[in-house]
Amino acid sequence: MKRGISLLLLVLGQFAVQAQEKPWSLVRERIVTPWAEQVDVNAPLPEYPRPQLVRNNNWKNLNGLWNYAIVPKGQKAAPKYEGKILVPFAVESALSGVGRRVGKDSVLLYQHNISVPSSMRGKKVLLHFGAVDWQTEVFVNGKSAGKHEGGFDPFSFDITKLLSKSAKQEIRVRVWDPTDDGPQPRGKQINKPDGIWYTPVTGIWQTVWLEAVPETYIESTKHTPDIDAKTITVSATVAAAKAGDQIRVQALSKGKVVAEKVVDANAAAVLNIADQRLWSPSDPFLYDLKVSLVRGSKPMDQVDSYFAMRKISMAPDANGIQRMLLNNKFVFQYGPLDQGWWPDGLYTPPTEAAMVFDVDRLKDMGFNMIRKHIKVEPARYYYYCDKNGMLLWQDMPSGDLGNGWENHPGVIDRATDQKRTPESEGYYRKEWDKIMTSLYNFPSIVVWVPFNEAWGQFKTKEITDWTIQKDPTRLVNSASGGNFTQDGHMVDLHNYPRPAMPDPELFGAKRALVLGEFGGLGLPLTGHLWQERDNWGYQNFKSADSLFTRYATFMDRMAELIPMGLSAAVYTQTTDVEGEVNGFITYDRKVIKVEPKKLKKETEKLYNVKVELK
Incomplete structure (x- = not known):
């Protein structure tokens, strides 16, 4: 009788725990994109995640509903899981089904049971993570498979010896992310979002997948064209x-x-x-x-x-001013600052179609370049840009923003570098190295940007020289809009709202002249705002027509700057992002503010400006 009562209490206790767990549902506290409703909770983002190294005959996508819990940092395990989280969407996002902050004093725990396909038996089994922000430890059947630090680079573990003979295998993931309370690269995440700083992203935010390989296998490849x-x-x-x-x-x-x-x-x-x-x-x-x-x-x-057979380089024009060249010809590079944020997925696009939408609309607007700003995208994003002919400038996500701004117009030898701790410097170097390695084969990437606007800028010459040495096939923009130094391939000015350029007489003989940010024309549209108040642009308008009229004057001015020495320009920005309303497209992607054909007509003027090389 006692045994029966004990068994009944155990069953009721398990039922009570399950009853307390929350099922998954989209968090609808804010705006979402049209693709939010199209997400398949059983197979979100099902595409093969590594297009530059494809073994598509023996892999398994593990995205979907996992168990989760948020517990105090010192706690090793969850007494119970709180509900379901949709992987690979960060826990703070609407699409995760959770929509909660974690913070430096807590950790995020995941748990998921999987089956390993019979086709993988007798082979080496790798567990891949596209990206997890930030400090991660992975356990398989209760044993540690490995640890990783970094929020923007892919990593994997060989879990072959940790697999049991049973049909089910348990995966647990433990993630700690201090956001701006730590010195690690974090991009635009901040614990208290405001202005140009956005919601934290914690945990798994790219595809998780299994891959079976032979004992001896091709781990990576490196492709270097010479046209x-x-x-x-x-x-x-x-x-x-x-x-x-x-x-x-x-x-x-x-x-x-x-x-x-x-x-x-x-x-x-x-x-x-x-x-x-x-x-x-x-x-x-x-x-x-x-x-x-x-x-x-x-x-x-x-x-x-x-x-791809392509080359990015520099050479002087007829006036002795350095120009950025594509395939040994001058091509004016023009495109938007692109944050890569989503109101429902934060770092993660809801679907591949959503990701494709952004790039396609920019092509429709006539742009030939995107500056990927303070964020790294999933590999399929770069693959799509490769296929569709979009040049990319790739920023390093910033972190440890302790130094102050010290800009000296017209001067290139008075930069003030931050004195970062060995720990902080180590995090930066490790992540930048892995980012460049993982993205090396994508031909669309033509420029590396180690620093932006002096945000954590340190040892500028050393970092720039190291970046060039690691990848001499691309140009390096050492400090976009930051403390200018006599390093790298270009001098980059940020100027809002009107176009401007670095002084050709001071800088043009040795470096390409670029306008790394300008514009920022704002148009808030009711019903498509992340927040009802405190929305801003560098100059706000009440109608799309008045905004476009102003934008057209910018293009006229740009056409005057190109013959004077300007090689490239970046307009702020692709979409609205949280409190910023200066995008061509609303944050929810439901309204394109200015007709793409009108923008393209203005953009094409810039490509028709003739520049003779020396």
Whole structure:
């Protein structure tokens, strides 16, 4: 009888815990995009997450409903889980189904049971995370699989030895994120959002997935085009390689092999690309790439990838002013500052269609470039820009904003660098290194931006030189709108609202002249606002017509600056973001404020300005 009562109490107790758990539902406290209703809670963002290294025959997407709990930082486990969270949306987001803050004194815990497909048995099983913000430890069946620090770079763990023989495997993830209470790179997140600073993003915010690989496998590849030599150099990192292993590299154009080479596994293959077709915004042609690992005559592993033949460089014009070149020709680069934020997903677009919408609308508006501002996107974003011919400037997400602003107009040798702690500097270096490594193969990226507006700017020359050394194939904008130094490939001025440019006589002989931010024309639209009050732009308007009239004068002025030496410009911005209402599109993406064709007509004036090279 006592045993029966005990069993009944146990069952009732479990039922009570389950009853307290909250089921998933979209948090509707604020505006959302049209795609919020289209999210499949059983399979959100189902696309293959790594388009530059594809093994699509043996992988499993783990996105979906997981258990979650928010507990005090010192607590190791959850006494019970609070409900369901939709992975990969950050816990603060509406699409997570939670919409709660975590903070430095708490940790976010995830729990999920999975089954490993039978096709993965007998192989090495990798657990991949596209990105988790910020400090992460992963457990599989109660044992630690590994730790990771960084909110913007992909990472993975080999979990083969942690898998049990049972059908179900348990994954737990523990995340701590101090946001602006810590020195780590965090971008525009802040605990108390205001102005240009936005809602915190904590936890998993990109796809989680399983992949099965052989014991010896291709871990990564590196593609370096040289359009002058008409070659593509391809190298591979091979895990557990053995003596005699080789790599076979094939380049294909529209399904036809145009070049092939076999080299030792640790060597680089240099392929000649005859009749090369150059990648550009007007012709974003991509070659396919097949990389195979061969042992003797036996294929051990194969990955599919792609590359583009394109070059970004500088050269003086007829007046001796340095110009940014694409494929050895001057192409004026013009596009928006793009924060990459969503009212329902924060860092994460609700669906792939939502992500595609932003890029497509910018193309419709005539832009050929995007400055990806203080954020790194999922790999599929860069893949889409590669396919659609959008040039990208990639910012490093800032952090540790302790230094003050000290701008000296017309002076380039009086920068004031922040003295960051070894811990703070270490976080920056580690993350920037991993970001550049993970994004290296995407041809759309043409500029690296280590610092923005002196936000945490430190050891500017050293960081700039290191960035150039790590990737000499791209240009480096050392301090966009920040403390100018005699480093990097360009001098970048921020000027609101009207266009302006750095002084050609002072800077033009050695560096390209760019306008890294301008504009910011605001138009708040009732019914599409994140907040009802305190919305702002650098200059606000009451109608789209009056805003466009002002914008058109900016384009006229820009057309005058290009012959004087301006190589590129960045308009603020793609969409409204939280309290900012200076986007071409509302934050919920439901209203395009100015007809794209009207904007394109103005934009195309800039590309028609002729510049002669020396």
